[in-house]
Amino acid sequence: MSPLPPQILISGDQLGHLLRSTRKGLxxxxxxxANRLNLxxxxxxxxELHPDTLSFSQLLAWCSALGLDLRLGARDTATALDSDAAEW
Known part of the structure; x- marks a missing residue:
């Protein structure tokens, strides 16, 4: 699988899709x-269908199991204007 470009997520559904598609891509x-996560x-x-119920520690473990990094950073102005209706 080719490296996944950085993703900007603004909803739980996007997170679920990202976890599922990365798993399938691998x-x-x-x-x-489940075996890697002891689930x-x-x-x-x-x-995968309800990612909003993931705990932070589960999300970190899942990212590690899939070879993903979880990064946080300041939103750039263009992105902030496009996502005013985001789920916050």
């Missing part, structure tokens, strides 16, 4: 990720 099953396959499925 050709990993939900069971394989059940059913729980992984649920969390």
């Amino acid at each position: 050709k990993l099953s939900q069971t394989a990720i 059940s396959q059913n729980r992984v499925s649920y969390l």
